[in-house]
Structure formats: structure tokens, C-alpha cells
Amino acid sequence: MTTWNLCRIALKAGAVTKTDLAAELSAVPESSWITSQYPDQAGTIVWLPLVRISATGIWLGLDRRGVWTLGRLEGAVESSEKNLPSSWVTMLDSDEKSIRAELNITAERFGVSPSILQDLLPIEGVLSMALRSRSDHWIERALSWLSNRDLSREHLELLREVSMTAWVNQRTRHAARRLARAAEE
Numbered sequence: 001m002t003t004w005n006l007c008r009i010a011l012k013a014g015a016v017t018k019t020d021l022a023a024e025l026s027a028v029p030e031s032s033w034i035t036s037q038y039p040d041q042a043g044t045i046v047w048l049p050l051v052r053i054s055a056t057g058i059w060l061g062l063d064r065r066g067v068w069t070l071g072r073l074e075g076a077v078e079s080s081e082k083n084l085p086s087s088w089v090t091m092l093d094s095d096e097k098s099i100r101a102e103l104n105i106t107a108e109r110f111g112v113s114p115s116i117l118q119d120l121l122p123i124e125g126v127l128s129m130a131l132r133s134r135s136d137h138w139i140e141r142a143l144s145w146l147s148n149r150d151l152s153r154e155h156l157e158l159l160r161e162v163s164m165t166a167w168v169n170q171r172t173r174h175a176a177r178r179l180a181r182a183a184e185e
Helices: 003-013 018-025 086-093 096-110 114-120 123-132 136-146 153-163 170-184
Strands: 034-037 044-052 058-063 068-072 077-079
Touching (some): 044 096, 058 086, 068 086, 086 123, 096 114, 123 153, 153 170
């Protein structure tokens, strides 16, 4: 079972839910919401940009139901409702502490509970996606984030796989191996 599915199960069983978040989002002023296109042009999404996560103008946000979104203020926006789109690895180009600090500031500005946002942020799924990617860059970014946190079983298994994958550059394979070994001690 993937981290993303485990997060969904935990949310259903836990105290913090998207319903709680949606209730808080209903009080956000209408002028703060943006209407954007989905990438496939199959419709529009109304979303609240929360944190700019890249220098190229990609924003992390939420739709009215509390579903995470990622996109540009004047461009297409992807929803995480069914799964995490691969574009979410872009988040890893930023520092986790910075993203979380900005998320807290923005949450307070909109009158939304920072703890609910933090609890529902799908970082674990993004990290797993990056470790499964075929990109040294995203794997290295995931390693950077993982070096400052406790590793889940899934991340530990993915680190072992990365450390033995021939196409991954040697420096990244060794970093993955070191991180996995440190977690096992």
C-alpha cells in the first residue's frame, strides 16, 4: 500500500479531516479564491493559493473542499484528489521548514488552522514519488528532505532500491545507502 493511500486511511480514521478544513475554508473571503483551468482543459477549479513553492511561480493551494492543488496563478492547476500528479515533486526544490513556516503564516492570514494544514499536507507521498522517479535531481531533493526526518518503512525500502539502481549516479546511490543505514541503527 502506498504512503498516499495510507494517509487517506489515516485521515478517515483520525481527528483531522478534509471536512474540518473545508469548514474553515468556507470563511475565507471570496476575493481570495482564483478560478483556473485543469491541465487537460476539461473544466475549471476554484482554489486558494497558499504558498509559492518555486521561483517559476508554482503555488501550493487548496480547493474549496480542502483538496490540495498545485499550479500557477495564471495557468493550469492540478488537483491531488485522485492521486498526486508528478508535478508535485517541484515542492522538493524548496526547503521543508520554509514551506511549513509560510503555510502557517498564510493559514493564520486566512483564519485557517495551521495544524490542520500541516497534518493534511501530503509530503510523505511527494517524497515517495520523488524516490520512485527516474530523475537524479528529484531523488537527491527527496534525500535532502528525508535527512531531517524519521523514515517510514516505505521510504526505507525505496532508499534501499535507489542505492542499488544502476542508472542512479554513484553519489546519490551512496547518499541513499548512508541514509538507510543510519535509519536502521
